[in-house]
Amino acid sequence: MLIFKTQQDLEQELKKHSGKVIGFVPTMGALHDGHISLIKKSKQTAEITVCSVFVNPTQFNDKSDFEKYPVTIHEDIALLESVNCDILFLPSVQAMYPGGMELKTKYQLGFLENILEGEFRPGHFQGVCQVVDNLLQMVMPDYLIMGAKDYQQCMVIQKLLQSKQEFSKIKLVISPIVREGSGLAKSSRNKRLSENDLTKATAIFKALHFVKDNLRKGNIHSLLQQATEQLLGAGFEKIDYVAIADANSFELINNWNEKQNAVILIAAFLNGVRLIDNIVVTE
Ligand code: AMP
Secondary structure, three states, X not given: OEEEOOHHHHHHHXXXXXXXXXXXXXXXXXXXXXXXXXXXXXXXXXXXXXXXXXXXXXXXXXXXXXXXXXXXXXXXXXXXXXXXXXXXXXXXXXXXXXXXXXXXXXXXXXXXXXXXXXXXOOOHHHHHXXXXXXXXXXXXXXXEEEEHHHHHHHHHHHHHHHHOHHHOOOEEEEEOOOEOOOOOEOXXXXXXXXXXXXXXXXXXXXXXXXXXXXXXXXXXXXXXXXXXXXXXXXXXXXXXXXXXXXXXXXXXXXEEOOOOOEEEEEXXXXXXXXXXXXXXXXX
């Protein structure tokens, strides 16, 4: 695997592969099987796979979350090599934002920015778009591979791709959530949890299934309330949301009509660690 730390070096290498199908997997590192599933998907889909590892400061609304974000670059490199990733882009903040981190123009994300992750993490999606926009300009992939674990992020990135002519040929591939045997979604932030908390954290998966199994036509408010109480009972100290959105439009649902494909989403804090997860309900 080739490793590049600057835009110039990355672009010089990519020029050699002009005409080949490029798959791109952006990450923040502390890699696990979820990330690796994206690399494998890219290897199946594209001729050259590029992965980036960059903990993007501009998408953290919480300074301490940024400071505590796990960094395991030696393990990350070994994992990427084990699945034959072709290129790793590993920029510094300076290399990623040579003109400074300030956002030049605001991305127009509509209601996606004001609900759920957008509501509870102000500015988060602007930072996500800023870094993905920069990375896409550098890599110009044919396929951008992202995880369904960050469902709303996938909707936001789809909007970014549609909003820029230069990205019109990039196809977004959304890959399924990889979980532990316990059902807990794999996440870099799980590295901050104790063994005991990892067991408690499975309450998210259980709550998602509780909502899915008990979802009936009509108002869903009390069902979501029950799931919230289950999470609090399991030891989560703060629940940002338990919600249901239309799986295609991402509009929030108050009354489910049975025919709508829906996605159930949870964000909650366990011992100061914010975890998110979701499951899709199809007809
Ligand atoms: P992150 O490093 O958390 O920014 O994630 C990088 C990419 O990996 C994003 O597209 C995530 O949605 C995806 N990802 C993270 N966790 C998982 C998982 N458990 N299963 C599948 N994809 C994941």
